Amino acid sequence: MNHQLGSHIASRRHFLESAGMGFGSVALAGLLHSEGLLGSESSTNPLSPTQSHFPPSAKSVIWLFQTGSPSQVDTFDYKPELQKRNGQSLAGADPKTGFFTTSGKCLKSPFRFNQHGESGAWISEIFPNISRHADDIAFIYSCFSRSNNHTPAILELNSGFIRQGFPSLGSWLTYGLGSENTNLPAYVVMHGKKPRGGDPVWSSGFLPSVYQATALDPRQPKPIANLQRSGELTDPQQRSLLDALRAANNKHASTRPFDRDLSARLESFELAYRMQVAAPEAFDVARETKQTQEAYGLNRKESQDYGRQCLIARRLIERGVRFVQVFADVAKTPGGGVNDVPWDAHSDISANHGMCARSVDQPTGALLDDLKQRGLLDDTLIIYGGEFGRTSDSQGAKGRDHNPNAFTTWMAGGGIKGGTQYGASDAFGYKAVENRVNSHDLHATILKLMGFDHKKLTYRFNGRDFRLTDVAGDVIEELIA
Protein backbone atom coordinates (compact mmCIF):
# COMPACT_ATOMS: atom_id res chain seq x y z
CA MET A 1 0.00 0.00 0.00
CA ASN A 2 1.14 3.49 -0.74
CA HIS A 3 1.75 5.14 2.58
CA GLN A 4 1.21 8.65 1.38
CA LEU A 5 -2.03 10.18 2.53
CA GLY A 6 -2.77 11.08 -1.04
CA SER A 7 -5.71 11.38 -3.34
CA HIS A 8 -5.89 7.67 -4.03
CA ILE A 9 -7.22 7.09 -0.59
CA ALA A 10 -10.98 7.03 -0.66
CA SER A 11 -12.78 9.84 1.05
CA ARG A 12 -14.38 9.07 4.36
CA ARG A 13 -17.80 9.50 2.81
CA HIS A 14 -17.03 7.24 -0.11
CA PHE A 15 -15.52 4.65 2.16
CA LEU A 16 -18.58 4.59 4.39
CA GLU A 17 -20.91 4.37 1.44
CA SER A 18 -19.14 1.45 -0.13
CA ALA A 19 -18.00 -0.38 2.94
CA GLY A 20 -21.44 -0.59 4.43
CA MET A 21 -20.36 -1.89 7.80
CA GLY A 22 -23.98 -2.44 8.55
CA PHE A 23 -24.81 1.26 8.18
CA GLY A 24 -26.80 0.69 5.04
CA SER A 25 -28.88 -1.84 6.80
CA VAL A 26 -32.52 -1.23 7.35
CA ALA A 27 -32.01 -1.65 11.03
CA LEU A 28 -29.82 1.34 11.51
CA ALA A 29 -32.46 3.92 12.17
CA GLY A 30 -34.01 1.86 14.90
CA LEU A 31 -30.62 1.02 16.24
CA LEU A 32 -29.38 4.56 16.31
CA HIS A 33 -32.38 5.32 18.23
CA SER A 34 -32.83 2.91 20.93
CA GLU A 35 -29.27 3.15 21.90
CA GLY A 36 -28.65 4.69 25.19
CA LEU A 37 -31.64 3.05 26.73
CA LEU A 38 -29.39 0.92 28.85
CA GLY A 39 -26.89 3.57 29.66
CA SER A 40 -26.80 6.15 32.37
CA GLU A 41 -27.86 8.74 29.84
CA SER A 42 -31.28 7.27 29.34
CA SER A 43 -32.91 10.56 30.24
CA THR A 44 -31.42 12.15 27.14
CA ASN A 45 -32.17 9.22 24.88
CA PRO A 46 -34.74 10.19 22.28
CA LEU A 47 -36.25 6.73 22.45
CA SER A 48 -36.76 6.48 26.18
CA PRO A 49 -40.37 5.63 26.95
CA THR A 50 -42.26 8.85 27.55
CA GLN A 51 -45.62 9.90 28.93
CA SER A 52 -48.51 10.41 26.57
CA HIS A 53 -50.90 13.34 27.07
CA PHE A 54 -53.51 11.17 28.75
CA PRO A 55 -53.88 7.46 29.53
CA PRO A 56 -53.98 5.56 26.23
CA SER A 57 -56.54 2.92 25.39
CA ALA A 58 -54.14 1.23 22.96
CA LYS A 59 -50.51 0.39 23.65
CA SER A 60 -49.63 -0.68 20.16
CA VAL A 61 -50.92 -0.53 16.61
CA ILE A 62 -51.00 -3.09 13.82
CA TRP A 63 -51.96 -1.44 10.54
CA LEU A 64 -52.91 -3.98 7.90
CA PHE A 65 -52.49 -1.85 4.81
CA GLN A 66 -54.34 -3.29 1.80
CA THR A 67 -52.12 -1.83 -0.87
CA GLY A 68 -53.60 -1.13 -4.27
CA SER A 69 -57.00 -0.33 -2.80
CA PRO A 70 -59.82 -2.79 -2.30
CA SER A 71 -63.19 -1.87 -3.75
CA GLN A 72 -65.61 -0.70 -1.06
CA VAL A 73 -68.68 -2.03 -2.88
CA ASP A 74 -67.19 -5.53 -3.17
CA THR A 75 -65.97 -5.82 0.41
CA PHE A 76 -67.72 -4.00 3.27
CA ASP A 77 -69.97 -1.32 1.78
CA TYR A 78 -73.00 -3.20 0.46
CA LYS A 79 -75.06 -1.32 -2.13
CA PRO A 80 -78.27 -3.09 -3.21
CA GLU A 81 -79.01 -0.26 -5.62
CA LEU A 82 -75.80 -0.96 -7.52
CA GLN A 83 -76.70 -4.65 -7.71
CA LYS A 84 -80.10 -3.76 -9.20
CA ARG A 85 -78.83 -1.32 -11.81
CA ASN A 86 -76.02 -3.31 -13.35
CA GLY A 87 -75.18 -1.88 -16.79
CA GLN A 88 -77.32 1.24 -16.36
CA SER A 89 -75.85 4.73 -16.36
CA LEU A 90 -74.42 5.83 -13.04
CA ALA A 91 -75.90 9.24 -12.31
CA GLY A 92 -73.22 11.89 -11.83
CA ALA A 93 -70.41 9.57 -12.89
CA ASP A 94 -67.16 11.24 -13.86
CA PRO A 95 -65.24 8.88 -16.16
CA LYS A 96 -61.98 10.64 -15.19
CA THR A 97 -62.39 9.87 -11.50
CA GLY A 98 -59.72 7.22 -11.62
CA PHE A 99 -56.36 6.79 -13.24
CA PHE A 100 -57.77 5.64 -16.58
CA THR A 101 -61.26 6.16 -17.99
CA THR A 102 -64.38 4.41 -16.79
CA SER A 103 -67.61 3.53 -18.60
CA GLY A 104 -70.11 5.50 -16.57
CA LYS A 105 -72.18 2.30 -16.35
CA CYS A 106 -72.90 0.61 -13.03
CA LEU A 107 -71.00 -2.60 -12.39
CA LYS A 108 -72.64 -4.81 -9.80
CA SER A 109 -70.50 -6.72 -7.37
CA PRO A 110 -69.85 -10.33 -8.42
CA PHE A 111 -69.94 -11.26 -4.73
CA ARG A 112 -72.84 -12.01 -2.40
CA PHE A 113 -73.23 -10.07 0.82
CA ASN A 114 -74.60 -11.25 4.14
CA GLN A 115 -75.22 -9.64 7.49
CA HIS A 116 -73.03 -10.67 10.40
CA GLY A 117 -73.05 -10.47 14.18
CA GLU A 118 -75.37 -8.57 16.48
CA SER A 119 -74.44 -5.40 14.68
CA GLY A 120 -75.67 -6.84 11.39
CA ALA A 121 -72.80 -5.49 9.34
CA TRP A 122 -73.02 -6.42 5.66
CA ILE A 123 -69.83 -8.16 4.56
CA SER A 124 -68.87 -9.74 1.27
CA GLU A 125 -68.71 -13.53 1.02
CA ILE A 126 -65.00 -13.27 0.22
CA PHE A 127 -64.31 -12.59 3.92
CA PRO A 128 -65.71 -15.56 5.87
CA ASN A 129 -63.15 -15.10 8.65
CA ILE A 130 -63.20 -11.33 9.03
CA SER A 131 -67.02 -11.70 9.14
CA ARG A 132 -66.75 -13.71 12.36
CA HIS A 133 -65.43 -10.55 14.00
CA ALA A 134 -68.14 -8.17 12.78
CA ASP A 135 -68.99 -7.19 16.33
CA ASP A 136 -65.37 -6.35 17.18
CA ILE A 137 -65.06 -4.02 14.22
CA ALA A 138 -65.89 -0.34 13.72
CA PHE A 139 -66.46 0.31 10.03
CA ILE A 140 -65.89 3.75 8.55
CA TYR A 141 -67.80 3.80 5.25
CA SER A 142 -67.09 7.44 4.42
CA CYS A 143 -63.34 7.67 3.91
CA PHE A 144 -61.95 9.77 1.09
CA SER A 145 -58.48 10.78 -0.01
CA ARG A 146 -57.07 13.52 -2.20
CA SER A 147 -55.27 11.69 -4.98
CA ASN A 148 -56.38 9.11 -7.51
CA ASN A 149 -52.82 7.86 -7.86
CA HIS A 150 -51.31 5.18 -5.60
CA THR A 151 -48.12 6.85 -4.40
CA PRO A 152 -49.57 10.19 -3.27
CA ALA A 153 -52.59 8.44 -1.76
CA ILE A 154 -50.41 5.99 0.18
CA LEU A 155 -48.30 8.94 1.37
CA GLU A 156 -51.48 10.73 2.46
CA LEU A 157 -52.77 7.78 4.46
CA ASN A 158 -49.38 7.49 6.15
CA SER A 159 -48.35 11.10 6.68
CA GLY A 160 -51.39 13.26 5.97
CA PHE A 161 -49.65 14.80 2.96
CA ILE A 162 -49.66 13.69 -0.66
CA ARG A 163 -46.07 14.83 -1.10
CA GLN A 164 -42.92 13.20 0.21
CA GLY A 165 -40.97 14.60 3.13
CA PHE A 166 -43.47 14.50 5.98
CA PRO A 167 -43.19 12.14 8.94
CA SER A 168 -45.33 9.02 8.89
CA LEU A 169 -47.83 8.17 11.62
CA GLY A 170 -45.46 5.50 12.98
CA SER A 171 -42.66 8.05 13.25
CA TRP A 172 -44.89 10.52 15.08
CA LEU A 173 -45.95 7.80 17.51
CA THR A 174 -42.36 6.74 18.10
CA TYR A 175 -41.45 10.38 18.63
CA GLY A 176 -44.29 10.69 21.11
CA LEU A 177 -43.95 7.39 22.92
CA GLY A 178 -40.37 6.19 22.69
CA SER A 179 -39.50 2.52 22.70
CA GLU A 180 -40.70 -0.17 25.09
CA ASN A 181 -38.24 -2.82 24.03
CA THR A 182 -34.53 -2.14 24.12
CA ASN A 183 -33.79 -5.17 21.97
CA LEU A 184 -36.06 -4.35 19.04
CA PRO A 185 -36.95 -1.23 17.05
CA ALA A 186 -40.11 0.66 18.06
CA TYR A 187 -41.53 0.97 14.55
CA VAL A 188 -41.44 -1.96 12.16
CA VAL A 189 -42.76 -2.09 8.59
CA MET A 190 -43.22 -5.41 6.80
CA HIS A 191 -43.62 -5.58 3.06
CA GLY A 192 -43.23 -8.12 0.27
CA LYS A 193 -42.37 -6.12 -2.75
CA LYS A 194 -42.21 -2.57 -1.41
CA PRO A 195 -45.51 -0.73 -1.89
CA ARG A 196 -45.80 1.98 -4.53
CA GLY A 197 -43.97 5.00 -3.11
CA GLY A 198 -41.26 2.89 -1.46
CA ASP A 199 -39.24 3.98 1.56
CA PRO A 200 -40.60 7.56 1.77
CA VAL A 201 -43.94 6.03 2.78
CA TRP A 202 -42.56 5.22 6.25
CA SER A 203 -40.15 8.13 6.40
CA SER A 204 -39.51 10.15 9.53
CA GLY A 205 -39.54 13.29 7.37
CA PHE A 206 -38.23 16.24 9.33
CA LEU A 207 -38.37 14.36 12.63
CA PRO A 208 -34.97 13.09 13.78
CA SER A 209 -34.15 10.01 11.73
CA VAL A 210 -34.12 7.86 14.83
CA TYR A 211 -37.91 7.76 14.49
CA GLN A 212 -37.79 6.17 11.05
CA ALA A 213 -39.22 2.71 10.54
CA THR A 214 -37.19 -0.45 10.34
CA ALA A 215 -38.58 -1.87 7.12
CA LEU A 216 -38.07 -5.47 6.12
CA ASP A 217 -39.25 -8.30 3.96
CA PRO A 218 -40.10 -11.22 6.24
CA ARG A 219 -39.98 -13.66 3.34
CA GLN A 220 -36.20 -13.39 3.45
CA PRO A 221 -34.31 -15.94 5.55
CA LYS A 222 -32.53 -13.02 7.25
CA PRO A 223 -35.14 -10.25 7.42
CA ILE A 224 -32.77 -7.70 8.94
CA ALA A 225 -29.75 -7.25 6.71
CA ASN A 226 -26.23 -7.30 8.13
CA LEU A 227 -27.38 -8.10 11.62
CA GLN A 228 -25.62 -11.39 12.27
CA ARG A 229 -21.93 -11.26 13.04
CA SER A 230 -19.57 -12.68 10.49
CA GLY A 231 -18.99 -16.38 10.90
CA GLU A 232 -15.29 -15.67 11.31
CA LEU A 233 -15.92 -14.06 14.66
CA THR A 234 -16.94 -15.87 17.83
CA ASP A 235 -19.19 -14.30 20.41
CA PRO A 236 -16.34 -13.57 22.89
CA GLN A 237 -14.25 -12.10 20.06
CA GLN A 238 -17.10 -9.82 19.00
CA ARG A 239 -17.76 -8.84 22.62
CA SER A 240 -14.09 -7.99 23.08
CA LEU A 241 -14.14 -5.92 19.89
CA LEU A 242 -17.24 -4.03 21.01
CA ASP A 243 -15.68 -3.38 24.43
CA ALA A 244 -12.55 -1.96 22.82
CA LEU A 245 -14.70 0.12 20.47
CA ARG A 246 -16.70 1.44 23.40
CA ALA A 247 -13.50 2.46 25.16
CA ALA A 248 -12.27 4.29 22.07
CA ASN A 249 -15.62 6.00 21.55
CA ASN A 250 -15.90 6.99 25.21
CA LYS A 251 -12.51 8.64 25.06
CA HIS A 252 -13.52 10.46 21.89
CA ALA A 253 -16.89 11.51 23.34
CA SER A 254 -15.37 12.78 26.59
CA THR A 255 -13.99 15.80 24.77
CA ARG A 256 -17.28 16.37 22.91
CA PRO A 257 -19.85 16.24 25.69
CA PHE A 258 -22.65 18.06 23.84
CA ASP A 259 -22.93 15.81 20.83
CA ARG A 260 -25.79 13.38 21.44
CA ASP A 261 -25.20 11.55 18.18
CA LEU A 262 -21.92 10.21 19.49
CA SER A 263 -23.36 8.50 22.52
CA ALA A 264 -26.34 7.38 20.44
CA ARG A 265 -24.12 5.66 17.93
CA LEU A 266 -22.01 4.21 20.69
CA GLU A 267 -25.08 2.47 22.08
CA SER A 268 -26.32 1.46 18.63
CA PHE A 269 -23.66 -1.20 18.48
CA GLU A 270 -24.89 -2.56 21.78
CA LEU A 271 -28.48 -2.70 20.53
CA ALA A 272 -27.36 -4.46 17.38
CA TYR A 273 -25.47 -6.94 19.55
CA ARG A 274 -28.62 -7.62 21.57
CA MET A 275 -30.76 -7.76 18.43
CA GLN A 276 -28.60 -10.57 17.11
CA VAL A 277 -30.46 -12.75 19.56
CA ALA A 278 -33.77 -10.90 19.93
CA ALA A 279 -34.64 -10.21 16.30
CA PRO A 280 -34.24 -13.68 14.79
CA GLU A 281 -36.24 -15.00 17.73
CA ALA A 282 -39.02 -12.47 17.16
CA PHE A 283 -39.17 -13.16 13.44
CA ASP A 284 -39.02 -16.94 13.72
CA VAL A 285 -42.57 -18.15 13.13
CA ALA A 286 -41.34 -21.76 13.35
CA ARG A 287 -41.42 -21.28 17.13
CA GLU A 288 -45.21 -21.18 16.96
CA THR A 289 -47.22 -24.39 17.16
CA LYS A 290 -48.29 -26.10 13.97
CA GLN A 291 -51.85 -25.29 14.95
CA THR A 292 -51.10 -21.57 15.17
CA GLN A 293 -49.16 -21.57 11.92
CA GLU A 294 -52.03 -23.25 10.14
CA ALA A 295 -54.56 -20.90 11.71
CA TYR A 296 -52.66 -18.03 10.08
CA GLY A 297 -52.68 -19.89 6.77
CA LEU A 298 -48.93 -20.56 6.61
CA ASN A 299 -49.66 -23.95 5.09
CA ARG A 300 -51.52 -22.45 2.12
CA LYS A 301 -49.72 -20.88 -0.79
CA GLU A 302 -52.14 -17.97 -1.22
CA SER A 303 -52.05 -16.90 2.41
CA GLN A 304 -48.57 -17.85 3.58
CA ASP A 305 -46.83 -14.52 2.95
CA TYR A 306 -49.48 -12.29 4.47
CA GLY A 307 -50.05 -14.90 7.18
CA ARG A 308 -46.39 -14.71 8.13
CA GLN A 309 -46.64 -10.91 8.24
CA CYS A 310 -49.62 -11.11 10.59
CA LEU A 311 -48.08 -13.72 12.85
CA ILE A 312 -44.81 -11.78 13.14
CA ALA A 313 -46.83 -8.64 13.85
CA ARG A 314 -48.37 -10.37 16.85
CA ARG A 315 -44.95 -11.59 18.02
CA LEU A 316 -43.56 -8.07 17.73
CA ILE A 317 -46.28 -6.30 19.66
CA GLU A 318 -46.02 -9.00 22.35
CA ARG A 319 -42.39 -7.94 22.66
CA GLY A 320 -43.20 -4.27 23.09
CA VAL A 321 -42.96 -2.97 19.52
CA ARG A 322 -45.33 0.02 19.34
CA PHE A 323 -46.20 0.28 15.72
CA VAL A 324 -46.25 -2.48 13.14
CA GLN A 325 -47.36 -1.74 9.62
CA VAL A 326 -48.03 -4.58 7.23
CA PHE A 327 -48.25 -3.89 3.52
CA ALA A 328 -50.31 -6.90 2.48
CA ASP A 329 -48.14 -9.32 0.57
CA VAL A 330 -50.23 -11.13 -2.02
CA ALA A 331 -47.93 -13.13 -4.23
CA LYS A 332 -49.96 -13.29 -7.43
CA THR A 333 -52.88 -11.03 -8.18
CA PRO A 334 -54.78 -11.47 -11.40
CA GLY A 335 -57.25 -8.96 -12.79
CA GLY A 336 -55.04 -5.88 -12.78
CA GLY A 337 -53.14 -6.08 -9.50
CA VAL A 338 -49.38 -6.35 -9.43
CA ASN A 339 -47.08 -7.15 -6.53
CA ASP A 340 -46.64 -3.65 -5.15
CA VAL A 341 -50.36 -2.82 -5.44
CA PRO A 342 -52.09 -6.21 -5.14
CA TRP A 343 -55.70 -4.99 -4.79
CA ASP A 344 -55.52 -2.91 -7.97
CA ALA A 345 -58.39 -4.63 -9.81
CA HIS A 346 -58.48 -2.61 -13.02
CA SER A 347 -59.51 -5.44 -15.30
CA ASP A 348 -61.29 -8.08 -13.23
CA ILE A 349 -62.78 -7.49 -9.79
CA SER A 350 -63.88 -11.07 -9.33
CA ALA A 351 -60.53 -12.68 -10.10
CA ASN A 352 -58.46 -10.03 -8.35
CA HIS A 353 -60.46 -9.57 -5.17
CA GLY A 354 -61.13 -13.30 -4.99
CA MET A 355 -57.40 -14.01 -4.89
CA CYS A 356 -56.55 -11.10 -2.58
CA ALA A 357 -59.24 -12.21 -0.15
CA ARG A 358 -57.96 -15.79 -0.19
CA SER A 359 -54.64 -14.29 0.86
CA VAL A 360 -55.73 -11.89 3.57
CA ASP A 361 -59.04 -13.10 5.02
CA GLN A 362 -57.86 -16.11 6.99
CA PRO A 363 -54.72 -14.50 8.47
CA THR A 364 -56.61 -11.31 9.40
CA GLY A 365 -59.30 -13.37 11.14
CA ALA A 366 -56.63 -15.49 12.84
CA LEU A 367 -54.80 -12.40 14.08
CA LEU A 368 -57.99 -11.08 15.69
CA ASP A 369 -58.70 -14.52 17.23
CA ASP A 370 -55.16 -14.87 18.48
CA LEU A 371 -54.94 -11.39 20.00
CA LYS A 372 -58.27 -11.92 21.72
CA GLN A 373 -57.25 -15.29 23.11
CA ARG A 374 -54.05 -13.82 24.50
CA GLY A 375 -55.82 -10.83 25.99
CA LEU A 376 -53.92 -8.50 23.68
CA LEU A 377 -56.77 -7.20 21.55
CA ASP A 378 -57.92 -4.77 24.24
CA ASP A 379 -54.74 -2.74 24.00
CA THR A 380 -53.79 -3.40 20.38
CA LEU A 381 -55.40 -1.22 17.76
CA ILE A 382 -55.94 -2.96 14.43
CA ILE A 383 -56.42 -0.78 11.34
CA TYR A 384 -57.45 -2.31 8.02
CA GLY A 385 -57.84 -0.48 4.71
CA GLY A 386 -56.26 0.79 1.51
CA GLU A 387 -55.26 4.16 0.09
CA PHE A 388 -58.52 4.85 -1.75
CA GLY A 389 -61.55 2.99 -3.08
CA ARG A 390 -62.67 1.87 -6.52
CA THR A 391 -65.25 3.16 -8.97
CA SER A 392 -68.84 1.94 -8.90
CA ASP A 393 -68.89 2.10 -12.67
CA SER A 394 -66.82 -0.31 -14.71
CA GLN A 395 -63.41 -0.01 -16.23
CA GLY A 396 -63.47 -2.33 -19.24
CA ALA A 397 -65.99 -5.14 -18.80
CA LYS A 398 -65.24 -6.39 -15.29
CA GLY A 399 -62.77 -4.05 -13.63
CA ARG A 400 -62.91 -0.95 -11.47
CA ASP A 401 -60.63 2.09 -11.56
CA HIS A 402 -59.26 4.09 -8.60
CA ASN A 403 -61.78 6.16 -6.68
CA PRO A 404 -60.50 8.56 -4.03
CA ASN A 405 -64.04 9.78 -3.27
CA ALA A 406 -65.19 6.82 -1.17
CA PHE A 407 -63.66 3.87 0.60
CA THR A 408 -64.04 1.82 3.75
CA THR A 409 -61.50 1.55 6.53
CA TRP A 410 -62.11 -0.48 9.65
CA MET A 411 -60.58 -0.59 13.09
CA ALA A 412 -60.81 -3.06 15.94
CA GLY A 413 -59.37 -3.62 19.43
CA GLY A 414 -57.47 -0.95 21.40
CA GLY A 415 -60.33 1.22 22.64
CA ILE A 416 -62.52 0.84 19.57
CA LYS A 417 -66.27 0.41 20.03
CA GLY A 418 -66.95 -2.85 18.21
CA GLY A 419 -70.04 -3.16 16.03
CA THR A 420 -69.96 0.52 15.05
CA GLN A 421 -70.97 1.59 11.55
CA TYR A 422 -69.85 5.14 10.94
CA GLY A 423 -70.45 7.44 7.98
CA ALA A 424 -71.94 6.50 4.65
CA SER A 425 -71.31 6.65 0.95
CA ASP A 426 -74.12 7.37 -1.51
CA ALA A 427 -76.55 4.70 -2.77
CA PHE A 428 -73.98 3.45 -5.29
CA GLY A 429 -70.94 3.66 -3.04
CA TYR A 430 -69.48 6.21 -5.42
CA LYS A 431 -68.88 9.13 -3.07
CA ALA A 432 -68.63 9.50 0.68
CA VAL A 433 -71.56 11.69 1.69
CA GLU A 434 -72.25 11.38 5.40
CA ASN A 435 -69.67 12.14 8.13
CA ARG A 436 -66.83 12.25 5.66
CA VAL A 437 -63.46 11.10 7.02
CA ASN A 438 -60.04 11.98 5.64
CA SER A 439 -56.55 10.95 6.70
CA HIS A 440 -56.32 13.75 9.28
CA ASP A 441 -59.47 12.50 11.02
CA LEU A 442 -58.15 8.94 11.03
CA HIS A 443 -54.79 10.10 12.38
CA ALA A 444 -56.38 12.31 15.05
CA THR A 445 -58.46 9.32 16.18
CA ILE A 446 -55.50 6.94 16.22
CA LEU A 447 -53.41 9.42 18.22
CA LYS A 448 -56.28 9.84 20.68
CA LEU A 449 -56.43 6.07 21.19
CA MET A 450 -52.67 6.07 21.75
CA GLY A 451 -53.03 8.79 24.38
CA PHE A 452 -52.25 11.93 22.40
CA ASP A 453 -54.05 15.14 21.60
CA HIS A 454 -53.19 15.51 17.92
CA LYS A 455 -53.13 19.29 18.32
CA LYS A 456 -50.44 19.09 20.96
CA LEU A 457 -48.09 16.50 19.49
CA THR A 458 -45.86 18.95 17.65
CA TYR A 459 -42.36 19.30 16.32
CA ARG A 460 -40.73 22.62 15.48
CA PHE A 461 -39.36 22.69 11.97
CA ASN A 462 -38.71 25.52 9.54
CA GLY A 463 -39.88 28.04 12.08
CA ARG A 464 -43.23 26.55 13.00
CA ASP A 465 -44.74 23.77 15.04
CA PHE A 466 -45.80 20.93 12.75
CA ARG A 467 -48.45 18.32 13.52
CA LEU A 468 -49.24 14.98 11.97
CA THR A 469 -52.69 16.43 11.25
CA ASP A 470 -51.38 19.73 9.81
CA VAL A 471 -54.14 22.26 10.64
CA ALA A 472 -57.06 19.84 10.40
CA GLY A 473 -58.37 16.57 11.83
CA ASP A 474 -61.33 15.73 14.04
CA VAL A 475 -61.28 12.83 16.46
CA ILE A 476 -64.13 10.44 15.55
CA GLU A 477 -65.53 10.04 19.06
CA GLU A 478 -68.27 7.68 17.82
CA LEU A 479 -65.64 4.99 17.18
CA ILE A 480 -64.22 5.10 20.68
CA ALA A 481 -65.54 2.82 23.42
Next chain:
Amino acid sequence: MILAYRLALARTPDSSELEGILDFIQRQTDSRKDQSNAQELAIRDFCQLLFCSNEFVYVD
Protein backbone atom coordinates in the same frame (compact mmCIF):
# COMPACT_ATOMS: atom_id res chain seq x y z
CA MET B 1 -0.66 0.43 14.71
CA ILE B 2 0.72 3.91 14.70
CA LEU B 3 0.56 3.92 10.90
CA ALA B 4 -3.03 2.69 10.99
CA TYR B 5 -3.96 5.54 13.31
CA ARG B 6 -2.25 8.06 11.06
CA LEU B 7 -3.96 6.70 7.94
CA ALA B 8 -7.44 6.55 9.44
CA LEU B 9 -7.47 9.36 11.98
CA ALA B 10 -4.55 11.54 10.85
CA ARG B 11 -2.96 11.45 14.29
CA THR B 12 -0.77 9.18 16.35
CA PRO B 13 -2.26 7.29 19.29
CA ASP B 14 -1.20 8.46 22.74
CA SER B 15 0.57 6.05 25.04
CA SER B 16 -2.56 4.85 26.85
CA GLU B 17 -4.31 4.23 23.52
CA LEU B 18 -1.31 2.34 22.21
CA GLU B 19 -1.32 0.21 25.32
CA GLY B 20 -5.05 -0.49 24.84
CA ILE B 21 -4.54 -1.42 21.20
CA LEU B 22 -1.71 -3.81 21.92
CA ASP B 23 -3.71 -5.32 24.72
CA PHE B 24 -6.70 -5.78 22.40
CA ILE B 25 -4.62 -7.37 19.66
CA GLN B 26 -3.06 -9.70 22.18
CA ARG B 27 -6.50 -10.70 23.47
CA GLN B 28 -7.87 -11.31 19.98
CA THR B 29 -4.72 -13.30 19.06
CA ASP B 30 -4.95 -15.46 22.17
CA SER B 31 -8.58 -16.24 21.39
CA ARG B 32 -7.43 -17.94 18.18
CA LYS B 33 -4.73 -20.21 19.58
CA ASP B 34 -5.48 -22.95 17.08
CA GLN B 35 -5.16 -20.73 14.00
CA SER B 36 -1.80 -20.14 12.34
CA ASN B 37 -2.74 -16.63 11.20
CA ALA B 38 -4.13 -15.61 14.59
CA GLN B 39 -2.22 -12.36 14.79
CA GLU B 40 -3.20 -11.30 11.28
CA LEU B 41 -6.87 -11.86 12.15
CA ALA B 42 -6.44 -9.91 15.36
CA ILE B 43 -4.99 -6.99 13.42
CA ARG B 44 -7.95 -7.24 11.08
CA ASP B 45 -10.26 -6.88 14.11
CA PHE B 46 -8.31 -3.79 15.13
CA CYS B 47 -8.72 -2.26 11.65
CA GLN B 48 -12.45 -2.90 11.79
CA LEU B 49 -12.61 -1.23 15.17
CA LEU B 50 -10.85 1.80 13.78
CA PHE B 51 -13.28 2.08 10.86
CA CYS B 52 -16.26 1.73 13.20
CA SER B 53 -15.04 4.37 15.64
CA ASN B 54 -16.90 7.65 15.97
CA GLU B 55 -13.65 9.49 15.48
CA PHE B 56 -13.37 8.00 12.00
CA VAL B 57 -17.05 8.18 11.08
CA TYR B 58 -17.82 11.75 12.18
CA VAL B 59 -16.03 14.86 10.97
CA ASP B 60 -15.60 17.36 13.78
